[in-house]
Ligand SMILES: Cc1ncc(C[n+]2csc(CCOP(=O)(O)OP(=O)(O)O)c2C)c(N)n1
């Protein structure tokens with residue numbers, strides 16, 4: 044009589060027809076499978092109560108509320124893909140490049156606060172995740188990455204596609220372990236999830252395809268546990284802070300993403316202290332609306348008003364921000380910082396006091412200790428300056444008479460026609476600057492970018508993640524032509540899943556931001572020109588609607604048409620290639636550099652570009 048007997052080497056299970064009797068071995072009950080051409084093909088579960096690691100992992104993810112796995116399949120992931128296919132709760136979203144999958148997972152996690160998952164097959168497959176995972180980690184997005192590993196018996200032999208995920212992903216994760224045998228189930232995935240949610244960032248599990256098929260009868264270790272504690276500074280620290288705030292008269296608030304849930308408390312603080320509020324880029328969506336104390340952003344791409352509000356304060360109160368630019372901190376003011384992460388305190392500047400606490404909870408405790416100030420003079424000066432900065436910026440959008448399409452005008456139009464709850468994703472480079480300056484927030488709109496990691500090509504993949512999660516909201520990618528073409532393949536993912544993403548390509552035929560950096564440093568911009576195809580025609584040939592915009596008067600109708608369409612649309616806008624992003628505080632060395640650049644251009648006989656640059660940036664403004 045013939046039996047199915049499971050034989051296994053250390054890595055693979057063979058199911059064979061033999062004449063042996065049924066062994067009293069638990070391994071007998073493992074899932075069967077065939078091995079062909081190096082691929083493991085799972086067949087069936089013989090014993091109902093035992094489950095493969097792959098099945099248990101998918102169950103655990105489902106119980107943690109995961110809705111989808113963003114990734115590219117590969118042999119070592121096949122058992123997981125198979126389990127996902129059987130699951131009613133989790134869907135596999137197939138990308139063309141794993142980096143796009145990681146960015147999309149990061150967007151999902153940032154928008155929802157829930158755990159999001161991405162995956163790459165062994166070696167090159169998961170290596171492709173890495174830049175996107177850096178972005179997730181630095182944005183504190185709770186993301187679990189499944190990095191498939193080569194078959195376990197070959198680890199350490201220099202085998203085909205071998206890498207060491209436990210080393211590679213160390214720097215971009217809170218937790219990074221190889222799941223190397225069934226006895227680590229289910230606690231390793233559970234610990235990984237607890238890290239991602241609790242510490243906010245990336246966890247990575249390395250898993251060999253053969254190990255994923257090991258079985259055990261344990262399926263669950265209890266639910267994923269996650270709650271939000273109330274973290275407030277000690278009472279004595281709050282009194283000390285209140286003393287400082289009551290004493291000073293020119294107090295500026297620098298507000299970051301840690302103020303996410305504290306809009307109303309911030310307004311009360313602004314009122315009591317008569318304080319201008321500067322926000323960071325990541326704080327913009329949560330702070331820069333319904334805010335009579337708003338004086339704009341500071342930093343390299345910020346506003347003069349933001350810079351001066353900080354510089355001229357006598358006390359700067361940092362709230363939930365790790366604003367990284369040392370040069371933009373005030374040179375004379377006393378500085379106090381409140382942050383939920385102790386490691387952020389005093390990291391960028393010298394503090395008089397540092398308090399550990401959640402911004403909202405801390406303000407709730409602090410507000411009753413503060414005396415209301417009546418002198419508005421500092422606030423009013425800052426607000427006046429903001430008004431002037433804003434007017435100057437807004438004047439840049441009124442360029443209909445020019446033949447060139449300014450990115451400012453394009454962004455202002457996007458802002459005007461987009462829905463009240465639109466989700467914007469902005470590429471690093473020019474689009475981030477324009478989004479920071481011209482997209483208006485209202486408490487419902489969302490703005491994503493690669494604001495901490497600063498990677499190009501983030502916007503379109505983030506838009507994919509956003510649109511998958513919110514199929515009925517407008518999702519608009521503000522893509523640089525450089526950024527867009529870097530992960531352009533994933534336009535096919537948009538098409539395949541029929542996602543109604545709208546991609547606006549700021550087509551300046553250039554790596555414009557870098558060209559600007561070179562010019563400011565007094566260099567001639569080399570290796571920054573891009574020869575682009577007609578992106579609209581390309582998108583059209585891929586099954587999207589493509590719209591090419593070459594004239595100012597076409598901008599608004601094209602955007603309106605695109606937003607009215609149900610499906611995905613790419614709008615390829617030929618914008619002015621010589622726009623410069625002038626920082627609010629130009630260092631003497633930068634100004635001098637810019638003059639040298641102009642001189643070099645003239646000496647090179649490239650007077651036309653010099654004229655265009657002057658024309659674009661100084662004369663018509
Ligand atoms: C992955 C990556 N590569 C290179 C850079 C350096 N970099 C920053 S902005 C930029 C140019 C972006 O060009 P584009 O997307 O066309 O936007 P533009 O600035 O022209 O509007 C480059 C090369 C980066 N930040 N990330």
Ligand SMILES: [Mg+2]
Pocket residue numbers: 523524525549550551552553554555
């Ligand atoms: Mg460009």
